[in-house]
Amino acid sequence: MRKYKGNCLTSVICNCCGKNLVVEREIVKEGVTRIYAEWDYFSEKDGEIHGFDICEECYDRITSQFKYPVSVVQKTELL
């Protein structure tokens, strides 16, 4: 969950555990990712796009329970 003051990012909170992540000058200084889930016709959520932020600890805990591991691709250029 992201909070803004005007257009400025002021805080990022993990939707899963509620951890308030460190934000300095609009840059998140801890591991966090934004997940988007777009639901299609054959789901119960047709036409909905869900979004949430999840900290690295929650991400690791949840994905470690997957039957098959997540796919990983290295970005060629880090900004």
Ligand SMILES: [Zn+2]
């Ligand atoms: Zn978390």
